[in-house]
Amino acid sequence: MAERLVKVYSRFNRIWHWLQVLSILMLLLTGTRIMGLHPVLPFEAAVTLHTLTALFLLVLWAFATFWLFTTENWMQxxxxxxxxxxxxxxxxxxxxxxxxxxxxxxxxxRHNPLQALSYLALKVVLFPAIWISGLAYLGYTFWAPADHASFWLTIVANIHILAAFSVATFVVLHVYLLTIGHGFREHVRPMITGFEKVEVSAEAEAYFAAEKPERLKEEAQS
Incomplete structure (x- = not known):
């Protein structure tokens, strides 16, 4: 096994990642405004932006999930x-x-064991919790006539807020961990260029060199 600069993040992978980043930041900004934690936006504008961004991100995640399960990336x-x-x-x-x-x-x-466990929890616990509760909240008018609807609305709202703050905590920890080790720029660069230094077997390196040379890159000399 040898360390080589390999293109491990496809263009879709990178676009999906950064659109997700921007969407989550917008959702946190508008969500905290709806809760009354800051006055940056008018309330009605915050609600509209929050809803539209959430629906956009839901569609983006649907495409990303399809991409993960139709490529080898789900194994990560x-x-x-x-x-x-x-x-x-x-x-x-x-x-x-x-x-x-x-x-x-x-x-x-590419993901260390803690990363893999954290990302899995994010995708199978937090994201479903925030989406199910958010869609239930958005569709409240359809189930408002049900018995004890106001009680269940409170439960749904609290689950949504708890999941949202959990995602916010994940974002803070994610950014913090990017500062450890090689440095922030070194950690972020692969999600911009697509290339990351990883271990590859001699067989894999020979395959890339012969069949997909664009996926190998010589490391710049300092």
Whole structure:
């Protein structure tokens, strides 16, 4: 196995990622305005922007889910215990002592065990919770005549807010972890250029060189 700069993030992957980032930031901005936590936008405009952005992001996630399951990328989110304690120890202790990251990225396994577990929880727990509660809240007029509708509306609203603040916490931690190790720019650059330094086998490198040379890139010399 050798470390090479390989194009591991497709154009769709990168566009999806940054559109998701912008959408989530807009949802947090408008959602906190609806809650009355700041006066940046008029209330009606915040509600409209929140709804439209949420529907856009729902469509984007539908396309992204289809893309994940029709490519090999879904395998990146399979959680595994092997190496998890070492990664947790690194972020809790080793990173502050200057220790090297215990996980070496490979072409078919770019996410470390903690990342894979976190992203899986995000996709199968938090995102469904926020979408189901949001759509239920948006469609309240359809089930308002039901018994105890106001009580259930309170439950739906609280689930939505709890899920939203959980996503906000994930965003803060995600940005913070980008500052650990090689530095913020080094972590963000792959999601801009598509190229990341990962371990590839000799067979995979030979295949890329022969069949997909555009996916290999020589590392710039300093």
């Amino acid at each position: 989110f399979i959680p595994r215990y092997e190496g998890l304690p070492a990664v947790i120890r690194f972020y809790a202790w080793g990173a502050f002592k200057g220790e090297p990251h215990p996980y070496l990225k490979a072409y078919h396994s």
